[in-house]
Amino acid sequence: MFVGRLLALLLLFCMAGTAHAEVRGAQVIMFEQQGCEWCEVWNQEIAPVLPKTPEGKCAAFSRFDIHNPSSDLLKKIKPIIYTPTFVVLEDGKEVGRVLGYAGEDFFWFQLATELKKLERKCDLPE
Secondary structure (H helix, E strand, O other), rough: OHHHHHHHHHHHHHOOOOOOOOOOOEHHHHHHHHHHHHHHHHHHHOOHHHHHHHHHHOOOEEEEEEEOOOHHHHHHHHOOOOOEEEEEEEEEEEEEEOOOOHHHHHHHHHHHHHOOOOOOOOEEEO
């Protein structure tokens, strides 16, 4: 559990502040908060492999703490209620989202489904 928390903090530190910058193109933002157990599980199971996957190559990935009051990002999308929530954006507009994390198999399917809504087509598994 300590290693998972350490990894989550390290990843959060490395990506802090990147989610609020408006990005052109496709983007996936993970909304999380401290103490989110499912966020920690996602960090252990998915975070290490995401950049190597078709889904990870399809859209830029960043993180955002839902308690960060310094960003206008939350004003531009539908409210975030649960963590983790993964919001898919294209040119700054929300096109879809994945609520929660129910394990690897469900996550990959759900993320691919949302990424297929992008105007920019990615090479994703069927």
